[in-house]
Each structure stands twice: as structure tokens, then as C-alpha cells.
Amino acid sequence: MSEFVVFENVYKRYKMGEVVITAVDGISFEIKQGEFAVVVGSSGAGKTTVLNILGGMDSCDQGNITVGGKSISTLDERGLATYRRFDIGFVFQFYNLVPNLTAKENVELASQICKDHKDAVECLKSVGLEERINNFPSQLSGGEQQRVSIARALAKKPKLLLCDEPTGALDYNTGKQILKLLQDTCRSEGMTVVLITHNQAITPMADRVITMKSGKVVRNVVNPSPLDVSLIEW
């Protein structure tokens, strides 16, 4: 399998008044197509910044990033929007569903802007929510909302699924279910998934574990035998 995501010597600095904070300090790593990668690190390690840059929500100051052979570090604002639109699916910690739309409509919100997209109902079925299709977010539990969020991300048929602490706001069991859903999606559809978390315990389920500390990648390990989610405990 080829290298799907490549970071080459990427820097990101923020200016806080007089002080320059280097959030990402010259990191380089690669993720292969279809891998389930986990970026792990304590808070402030720069993993969210990496995710933002990878997701086209932010840009790096230096270095090259290629996703699927396409350089994204050189894209302008509109190019980034297009990149997000067609290549990226995003799952947030706090789901970020539009409260005025039903579950189905929230999924359609994403799918309607992509030419090549999955059917919204199918997507929701695939995340096990066929019963809740017409419910508003406020009528759904946290796990259900996160499933809608995942369904929304998947409906776009993204090349890369980015998840920012998807279990952060969920209880243990629900979190496990979500992780399972993500792992299954990765396996069954061959989708590359990048998940960031501060929870070390999740790492055994990943194909690749990238450990970050103070804006640097301290370890990039390929796990030859990833465990099934159900076998993990924390």
C-alpha cells in the first residue's frame, strides 16, 4: 500500500503578542492508504493543530503536505474549501450537528454539496440509526449524535476521515461503539482514518500510532496486529 498522507518537515507557529509559539515543530510522518492511524499525545502536544492542517481548516507555515498525491500546503482558501468538500470527512468531539435539522437532514447537508455521495438514509442505517432518521439532534443521545456526525462525514465518501477525540464527550460503552464503528468503516471501506486522542489505551486498535510531544513526533510505529475494539479496555 502506498503512502497516502505525507507530512514533510511541517511547521506551524502562532504569534501571541510578543511570543511565538511553535505548535508544530518540524514534523514529518506518513500514513498509508486504508490505515487506521491514531495520533496520541497529551493536551498541548500539537495534535489538534496537525489535524486542523490535515483537514484543510488551517494552513502550515513551512513544509509540504500531500494527501493522496495532491499537495495541500499550497492551496488557497477556496482550494482548501474544495479539498474539505470532496476529500475530507470530519468527526468532532461535540458532534456539531445543525440543531434545526433532523438526523437525515444533517447528513444531507453534507451530501448535497458533493456530486458523488452516499444516500443519507443508507448512511444512517449503516451507523445503526434507521429508527432515528427524522429526529432532531436535541432528541438524540450523545452517542447517537456522534453516529449522525459520522454518517454525515461518511456520506461525502471522503478519502480521509478525521476524528477529533470522537469519544471525548461520551461514556465508556458508547465510546467503544463509536470506535468500533470507525474501525469497521476503515476495514470495510478501506478508508484512511486519522483519529486524535489523548487516550493511550486506544492505541492498540490502530494500524499506526503516532505519538506527539511538544509539537514533535516522538514515535511513529506501525502496529502489525491491531486489536479489535471490543478487546480493548480503559
Place this chain on the structure above:
Amino acid sequence: MTAALRKNVLKDISKTKARFISIMLIVALGVGFFTGIKAAAPSMNASAEQYYKENYLMDIRLLSTVGFSDKDVEEALKLEHVKKVSPSYYTDAVINSSGSGSVIRLYSNIDEDENGIALNKPIVHEGRLPEKTGEIALEITTFGTGGGYSLGDVITLEPQISGEHMDDKLESLEYTVVGFVQTPLYVSFERGTTSVGSGKIHMYGIVCSEEFKADRYSQLYVLTDYTDTHSQTLDDDYNSFIDSLKPQFESLAEKRAGLFDVEYLNDAKQKLADAENTLDSERDKAEKELADAKETLDNAEKEYNEKITDGQKQLDDAKEKIQTGKKQIEQGYIDLDNGIKQGQAKLDNAQIQLDNAKQALKDGKAEFNTQIADAQSQLDLAEREYNKGLETYNNGLSQFNRETAPAKAALALMKSRYDSALNVFQNITKPSHQRVINDAQSNIDSASKEKAELEQKLEQAQTEAEKASYRLQIALCDTVIEGNQRIIDREQERLDSAESDVNDIKKEYDDALSQYEEQTAEPLKQLEEAKAQLDSAKEQIDSGKAELAEQKALGEAQLAQAQEEINAGTQALSDGRQELIQKKNEGRQKLKDSEKQIKQAEEDYLNGKDEFEKQKLEGRQKLDDAKKEYEEKKEEALLKLSDAQADIDRAKEKLADLSEPEWYFFTRRDNPGYLSLIDDTTRVDAVGVVFPLFFLLVVALVCITTLTRHVDEKRTEIGTLKALGYSNASIKSQFVFYSAAASLVGCILGVALGMFTLPRVIYNAYGIMYMLIDLKLVVPIANVIVAVLTAFACTTIVALFTCSKALREKPSELMRPKAPKTAKRILLEKIPFIWNRMNFTSKVTARNIARYKARFFMTVIGVAGCTALILTGFGLKNSIGAIAEKQFDEIFTYDLIAVLENEDTAHRHKELLESIKNSEYVDTAMLERQTAVEVKAENGDELTDDVYLIVPEDENARKELIHIREPKSGAPIEFKSDGAVITQKMADVLKLSPGDTFTLTDNNRQYRVKVSAVAENYIYSYVVMNPEYYESVYGKAPLYNMILGSMNDETDENERKLGALCLDKDGIVAVSFISGSIKSFNDTVKSLDMVILVLLVCAGLLAVVVLYNLTNINIAERVREIATIKVLGFYNGETCAFVYRENIILTLCGIVSGLFVGVVLHRFVILTIEINKTMFARDIAPLSFLLAAVLTAVFAAAVNFVMYFKIKKIDMVESLKSIE
């Protein structure tokens, strides 16, 4: 509030600047609009009050059929409450400027009394008031470009109008404009009606009271003491007070009428008789004057003949003189030539003499020089011989000296030996001896003397001893003497021997000397003789020389003198020549001058001759003219006399006609425009209720939404503060402070801006229709308080309320985000047919709108308000602008109005009509009677201004010139002979409908008139009757006073030509054209643009503030949502559309409802501002609807455009942030 809280709230303000400012602005807008409009009416009233008071507008105006006398004034002043009575004059005249024929009302100037009070005191804008007859101050509206008059212009009055001679009434018929004024009598541009000219007064002017010839005052102005105790005169109290004074004036009128016979009539009759007598005497006088004139004429004829003869003689004399002169000149030429010849001969003679003298001088000089040369050569010879002799003498002398030199030297040696010997003897030898001698002698002398004394003593000595001693002593003395005598002798001897030695030497020298002299005597004598001879020769030579020099000088002097004489002769000769030439020229010049003079004289003579001929003819002409003039004057005088006779006859008739005198009582309400100003002011106030309330409503809504949101955003903070233990009151105070600060600043800003702009703008807009003074701003305190309190209530109370609501929750709940309103299925979803066809943004929008109803209504109301205001503005312009077009293009389609002289007979009218009809410029024409009337309904409603009765003569022509039609359908109304057609406005005001009757007052007579139909009309009100109905109402056939006509091609050029054509005809006193009315009306409409602009600006501000505020809140609440959809890959445009959809839909709803509201508002405004004289069109043009909609959309778009940047700036990372 603690310091921390205070700091917090200040930070809050600076952090939410946009929100704070938008609350401030909306408050300012609402409060400003409300107070500004509310201030307009009181300010206008106050300005009018001040104007009336400062210029002493009269309270009552009295007119009488017979005028007033001083006695009347006196009596009126005695009445209760009467403070001052000013008698004055006025008369109406027609200005004689080709074409205009404007009617001017001339008022006498009222001088200020000792208290500085002059009733109806005019304000002088330019120049000054008239000070002497022939001066006039015109009303200011006629000044400059608008009216066409300027200072120094001269206006001439038509000498005769309606059969009356103006010079019977006025001293002057020509007036110089000295000033431009404004009087409080006229507050509008309505000048009232009159019986002369076109029946409408166009302007007024003020002239000196001396200008009026009337013997009785035309009117009395009365000032009451009401204003001494009351400040308001525009209210009903004043009206009832003035009305209460009426009875006492009526009884005075009665009393005075009874005395009219005694005080005036008899007097007048007497005056008339006097006038008749005067006329007789005048007639005699005139006849005598004519006879005198005849005589003067004859004398003049005689004088003329004499003068002609005289003149001829003078001419002949002159001719003769010229001929004599010519002869004299010829002689002069001959004499001059002779004289010159003689002079030339004399000069030639003198020249010859001078030449001779020159030759003689030359000869004499030559001889003189020869003589001098001879004498000189002789002298030279003598001198040479003398010198030779002198040489010989000198040689001889030197030889002699050489030969005698040794002897001379020996002599000198001997001499020196003798001299030294002598010297030794005398200086050394002799003195030394002498001294010894002298010493010895002196010793002898002293011894002798002592001896003598001793001898004496001896003789006297008694004793012998003594004698012996003496003798001894004497002996001693003798010894001494003897010794010394010997010394002397020796010495003398030595001296003598020395002397003889010297003498020997002397003798030797003397011998040698005499020997030398003997030897040299002969040669010396020879030398001396030679010397003497030489000296005498020398003397002769010198004297010869001297003589020669003398001779030479003498001769030269003589020669020089001769030369000088010759020179003088030459000079004299050339002078003589010069003089001769000069004399010749002078003579010639003199002759030439004389020739010129003669020529001049000849010319003069010819001119004189022409002049003489001319004068001769002129004199003749003058004489003939004088004769003719005499004849004319004679005729004129006779005519005048007969005119005077006619005047007297007329006066007699008039006097006989003078019925019972009657007084008329008028109040300020009868002044043109006075009432409509009050009405208008009331209307402004009425408009001032609707608009501002509307604004305040929007203010309240905006504030509620904004502040609710503000409190919501501060939930966590409230919770934290509460958890920290702050009291509810102190937490609330924060929000109260925030909102109070915003509304306070807003109020101050709003009141200041509103008060300073709106009253002025409205006042200026009304200035189109009224002539007032500068605005006096009155602050409507009550309204300001209401507005400010409302603003405070809307802000602070809302803040308090929402804050209190939040405070009821527990701190822990507060610190969690407010549970969002649960999304609900909306009604629309029940209709899947529509719902399923909507895309997501539409669905979100629909649900959002349903979710936030308050916001929905607010936006719709705000936008609708904006649209409605704009629509009203444009609609006003449509309504008011349209009326000129409708009135003058559709209803009145005539172009020309020719005013006829009243007294002309029907026959003349027909004739004039025909001549106008036949003009090449006119299509159709007809006769018409038009008079200003007053109408009154059964129920007491009345219209006193601007109502006209029109009676068209020819029904067929009427159909082409005046279109009488149904208001709505526009169907033509057929005339009936049993009723009059009245116009809409009059029907509205008097509440009349077909079949009703009303009272019509024409020329103080009242008639009952039945309404047959109501017709469409906009400007003024009309009662239209056909001649038949007129006759049945008035009891007599109508007397036509106008000709209306339509033109085939109404260019300015044609109008001018037609106007001149009409005025040329006798019987037409004035001509005007409709085009002028249209123009002036359109000018009025143009100034409405200001009002529309104010509405537009307010509307725009309203829309912008409301939309900005709401969009801002909307975005703030949905920032996370927006960030999320951006992450999903929505482009900026799509994101905005997602947000704006809601705005756009709300705006569209607002626009649509605004158009409906606008129609209602427009109608309300039109009805309120409509004045009695006009009816505005009720329609709004489709374009105005479009413009209102488009402009509102533009304002909304502008807000959205600004918001685009705000949305673009939203950071996607927001979506990742945990909810705080």
C-alpha cells in the same frame, strides 16, 4: 456596583461596541424623529405668534361702504378693549406692463406711533419704506429673479380700470420701487380677490398715505388689549374674545351711520356745489387764456417776419466786408515786394564800403611793419658799438690795477705797522701810565684835604700840644703830597716818550702814501673819462629801445581798432540781410493769415446763410405748430371742461346713490392664509403622531431583541458572579448601566439632532406656501420626556427583565449553556409536497424563522417601515406632482385667459370673442364668468378661500376647454339646468352630494344653490353653472368677464404674440397663460423633494439599523453552526447564502407588507396635509412601488454586504472548541 463590576461593564461596552452603538443609534433615531417632529408644530406656532406680535398684526379690520372719518376713529378708540385704532387707505390697481396686467393692492404706510407701534408693521427686506409720493415698497416675493422687480424699477399703473380713473384716487400713476417688504397681513401667497382686473390680487405694495386722494379712510385697523394679557392668539379663546367684541362695533356702526348725513353728506353736497362753481370760473378762465394764447401767437408771427428781414441784411453786410478784405490783401503783396527790393539795394552798398575799408587796413599794416623793422636794426647797430667800447675800457682798467699792485701792497704794510703801534700805545701803554698817575693824584688829593682839615684844627687848637700834634700831622701830609708828585712827574715823562715814537711811525706812512698818490693820478683820470663816455652811449640805446616799443604798441592798437570796426560792419551787414528775409517772411505770413481769415469769413457767410434759411423754415414750422397746438389745446380745454362737468355729474349721481352707510367687521381669520397656516400646523402635529410612534415601536423591538441576546451571552458570567456571592441587585445594575448608558447617549444624540433638523426642514418645506419669519425653536418638553422615558423603558426595563429572568436560575444552570430552543416541526412540513422540494438551507431557514418569532416580526416591521416610508415619500411626490398635470392637462385644457372689462356690453364681448377666435394661434374660445365666492353648507361647514363660481357661456366650447368628469370613472358629466356641478374637495369639506343645497355668497349676497353632480378637480374649488341655471339663481343673465381659449401650438413665442394681440384690443384688461401656473406649481412640488429626502434618509437608517442588528445577533448565535458548515466544505458564498436566506425572506416579507402599509400611510398623510385649496391625487405611481421595494432591497443588500466580511472572518476552529 463594585469597582470590579464597573470595570467589567466598561470593558463590556468596548468589547461589544457594535451592539452598544446600534442600541444607541436606534434610540437616537426613534427619539430624534419623535421629538423632532413633535417640536415642529409648536415651533411653527411660536414663530407665527412672535411674528404677529412683533409686527402688531391687527385684531380687527373695519371696512365701510362709505369709508371712515377721524370722528369714527375717535369713537372706535373709546370702545372697550380697544387699544389702538389705525386708519389707513388702500386701493387696487392694475400694473401697466405689457401682458402681465397684474393686480396690485396699494396700502398706505402706517407710521409708528410714540410707542413704536405701527399696526401690521412691514418687515423691510431690501431698500426702505416709501417716504414721499411716487415711491413704493413692493412685497418681497416680487423681488429679483422670481418676481422680476428690483430696486429702482418704475411701475406704471393702468390709468383707467373698470371705468374708474386712477388719478381720481392716487396722486401718482408711476412709482419708483424703493423697497421690498413683507407684512403680517399675508402669511401665505394668497392675496385675496378684488373687483378690478382679473379679480385676483397678485401682489401688494406700500405707498405713502399722502398718495391717496380719498377724503375718507378706506379702513380701520384695530389692536385690542388681548395680547397684553395672553400669549396665545392661535387658539379658540382668542377667537371667542374677538367675536365677543363684535356687538359693540355693530352698535357703534349704527350710531355712526345715523350721523353720516350730518357729518358728511351735507358737507359733500356743499363741496359738489363748490366744485360746480369752480368749474364755471375755470371755464371763464380757460376762455380768457385761449384768447391770450391767440394774441401771443399773432405777436410771434410778427416778430418772426422782422427777424427774417434783419437776418438777410446782416448777411449782405458780411458779403461786402469779405470782398474789401480780398482787395486789401492783393495790395499788401505788392507793397511787400517793393519794400524788399529797396532793402536789398541798401545792403549791397554797405558791402562795397566794407570791402574798401578792409583793403586800407591791410596796406596800413604792411607799412607799419616796415618802419618797426628799420628802427630795430639801427638800435642793434648802436648796441654792438657800445659793447666794443666797454671791452676796451675793461682791458685798460685791469692793466692799471696790475701795474699799481706792488706799491699798494707796501702801503698796506706800513699802514698796518702804524695801526698796531697806535693800538699798543693807546690801549696798553697810555692806560697803565695814566692809572699810576691817577692813583698818585688821588693820594695827593686826600692828603691835601686832610692837611686842610688839620690846618683848620690848628688854628682852632687851644693848646699847643694840640697844635704841635697838628703840625706834625700837617708835616706828614706834606711829605705824602711831595712823594706822590714825584711819581706823577715820572710817569708823565714816560708817557710822552711813547707818544712821540708813535708819531714817528705815522709820519713815515704818510709820506709813502702821498708818493703813491702822485704816481697813479694821471692813468686813473683817463680811465674815468672812458667810463663816462660808455655810460652815456648805453643810456641812448636804452631810450631808443623804449621809444620803439612804445611806437610799436601804438601802431598795433590802431590796427586792431580798424579790424574791429570792419568786423562790426560785416556783422551789421549780415544782420541786415537776416532782418530783410525775416521781414519778407513775416509779411508773407501776415498776408496768408489774412487770406485764411477771409476764407473763413466766406465759409461762415455760407453757413450763416444756410442756417438762416433753416431757421427761417423752422420758425415757420414752429409758428405753424404753435397754431396747431393752440387749436388742440383749445379743443382739449373744452374737452376737459366737459369731462369735469361729467365728473361733477357722476359725483352727484354717486352721492345720490350713497345708501345707508354699512360697516363690515373682519378678524385675523379673514386674512388670506391665516387660517390655513393654523390648519397646516395642526396637520404637521397629526403626522407627527403616526410616524414617530411607528419609530418608537421599532426601537422597542430592536432593543428587546438585542438586549435579550446580550443577557443570554452573559449567562455564564451571571452564573459565576452569582456563585461568587454577588447580590442580584448588583448583577442587575451591570446590565441596567449598560443599557441605560446606550439609551442615554442615544437620547441626547437623538433629541439634539431631531430638534435641530426636523422642525427646520418641515418649516422650510412649509415656507414654500407661507411667508413667515425665522423659525423660533420650541422644545416640547412633555414629548421629549415621553420619548426619553420610552427609550429608557425599552432598554433598561428589558435589560432588568431578562436579567431577572436569568437570575432566577441556579448558578450551576447558568454556567451551562442555555438549552437551545427545541427545534420543532413546522407547519410547512405537514405539506410534503412543498417541504420535500425545499433544499436544506431553505428548510433551516423556514425552521429558524418559525423558531425565533420575535425576531421575525421585528425584521418584518423594520423593513416594512422602511418600505412604507419610502413609498409614502414617493407617493407624496406623485400625488402632489400629479395634480398640476391632471388639473392643467386633463381638466382645464384651455391655455389662455383674457380678462374683460366689466362694464362692456354683451355686444362688445361677442365681438372680442370673435376676434380672438379668428386669431391664427387660437383653436377654440369661449366667454366665461368667473368670480370668487364663499360657500357654506347647511350644517355650517364653510369654504371661504379659493372657491370660484364659473359660468361658461358656450356648452360646446366648454366641452373642449373644461373637462367636467366623474372623479373615479372619468366619465364626462352632462350639464343640467337645475343645479350646479361642484368639485370634489368642496364636496368633501362641505359634505355635499348630488341633490343637496348649499349657500353661495357672491359680492355679499347670498344665494341657494343645488348640487347636481360632483366633478374631479385638484386645485381650488369650483362651482360650475350653465347660464340658464345662473339666471334662475341670480335672477339675471350672467355678465361675462373672461374669455378662455385653447391654442393650436403653445410655444412661448406664440403666447407672447397672442398676449400682445389681446391686450391691444380695447376691453381686454389682462391676459394670462396656464403654462405659467403649471410652472409655478411645479416649482412648489420640487421643494417637496426635501421632505422626501428626509423620509428616505430616515427609512434607510431604519432599515440598516434593524437589519444590521438582527443579522449581527443571528450570526453571533450561530457562529458554531457556520463554522461547522465551513468545515464541511461550504464555500464562503454558500455559507452566506445559508445565513442570508433568512434575511432575504424576512426582507421580502417586510417589503411586501411595507407596500401595503405604505399605501395606507400615504393616504393618511395626504388626507392630513391636504389643504382646502387643493386636493391631491390619491394614486401612487407603479414606479414608486418599484422604487420603494428596490431601495429597501438595496439597503438590505448593503447590510448583507457588510456582513459578508464578518461571516468570512469566522474561524473554523470555533467549531472544535468545547462549549464553555
